[in-house]
Amino acid sequence: MNRLTAVLRAPWFWAIAGIIVLLAINTIKDPGYLSIGLNPTTGMMTGNLLDILRVSAPIILIALGMTFVIATEGIDLSVGSMMAVGGAVAMQTLSTTDDPGSVGAMLQAIGLAVLLALVLGLVNGFLVSVVGLQPFITTLVMMMAARGIARVVTGGQNTNAQNEPFRQLANGQILGVPTGFVIALGIVVLVALLMRRTALGLMIEAIGVNPHASRLAGIRPKPTLITVYALAAVLASLAGVLNVAEVMTVNPSSTGNLMEMDAILAVVIGGTSLAGGKFSIIGSTMGALLIATLNKTVVFLGVPSAATPAFKAIVIIGLVLLQSDRIRTLVFRRKGALGAPLVPRRAKTEHASKEASA
Template structure:
């Protein structure tokens, strides 16, 4: 059967060509590594007390939810040839706003919704400020978001008076700790938001316009694309999704830790986006790949803890896994390996003459 790009062989080749395929492979390998240490690692149980599935896989899904949110926002920003280093700081701002509000609000559903709305509004405004600095003022995205990254935790300290603030609200806590159909609500919400954003950018011209300003801003302007408006929208969306991640992270313990909430998660978001196949040069983005990257980061974090890797060696362990994965994804590396196999299979000069 000829390989004309159709049939099982063609489908498999197309799947392997997608960069996030190797992210899926890495997730499977990490789970298998954990399985060798504990044969029951992948077992799933049922908790009759709260009607929920329990197990390590469920914990990974819950941990992946905030990373998914900031990765999706980061993916859109990077597609415009930008970067958003402030996502971790926006998370702590959202957490500070929600906890400070709930500390003085009654333990009611209305109070939880008010805190959620206020936190997301503030987060979107912070993202909008980033967009204004980039599109209107003309600052480099790296500098603009670095400023907000440094200022964000200071803003959170002003909101909470410099203290880690706790609150009590059952409805708000349910967002991160509740279950629906046996699965964590936080993961289902994150997945629903990913699907909605995906439909927004792929079922409309928005995605193409975002890619256009990332590939060639001048050509996009001549084609009538409103670059300024798109940048404002993209950075606002990134801020909004970071606020959602901040709510997820804060609601799980009903406490905002000014120093730790969202700390260095901007690095995880960038890694997840790159693992998913989105180029840092901009112009193209892959939301499915970013979601796979977020799941890989969460799996890697859980694996580090499960294997008992010391905290001092954890960054090095994660770096090795990420570097190996990026090398596997690299087209240049794959071409080099193919060329070596081709060279190795060719007959030597003497064998060719003898033949």
């Protein structure tokens, strides 16, 4: 009883339920939707599930960074543009290096992309924590500035390059699992260990719950906020690297466009409150997988592009409502799923009155 209640209240439960429902709908349309096969030409595994895992990697990374920003009662609208910056720097580096096909060139491209994003993230954190600007305004300005930087880096043109090790980051496989998803999952594990094995996670939650009280408790909000925004920018840059590695080209105007919306939705679906406080890394990861599954479902079902936003909104609103304690109470109040069959309120009141009279 208590165990079932805990599962239903877990932030990741309804995200997983949503993924299962979407996969079931796709399977009804195509019974072979979940099948996985081997491509004899490339020697790699193929299937819709693997496609979902591959495209979910960038969403997982930006949602992970957004989780900690939102946990501090902030918001980061610049992560989509940070993806463009990361992709632009990586592609420009590979296209101009003397040895474009080497592993060294790949590492150099990724390092420069992360370094520039780190600087921009530190600027975000400084403006929010030290200057005292609102996170919404700060990151909105950075969203435009970072997009402009991406255009400057590439000269405003689509930039492509050839580097097989870099391409394999998104298109390769490790034991049949997309490499990009394995990388994203590894980063999730490392960040989770950082948050839960050190005091950083506790400080983030304390700042989100009550900044003033956390300051009185000896927590310094400014360094923590700077760290959070820098981490979000770095993770968004890595997401941009994985995004452009799939096609080996970057469009500074469209790469990462509106991805901040998917990141916010993934975090909210995962159970992290926009009011700040406690966060759920597993929940955000499951939320990102749900967004990726939903995007794939929209294409698979042939939903018209004009109706796609409405279709996604309906699904997401339904999941958010299921996460509400009030909605769950209404759904399960007369069912014994969360315990013994419940007695109507009036009957409970009458029974209590009789006991009091006795």
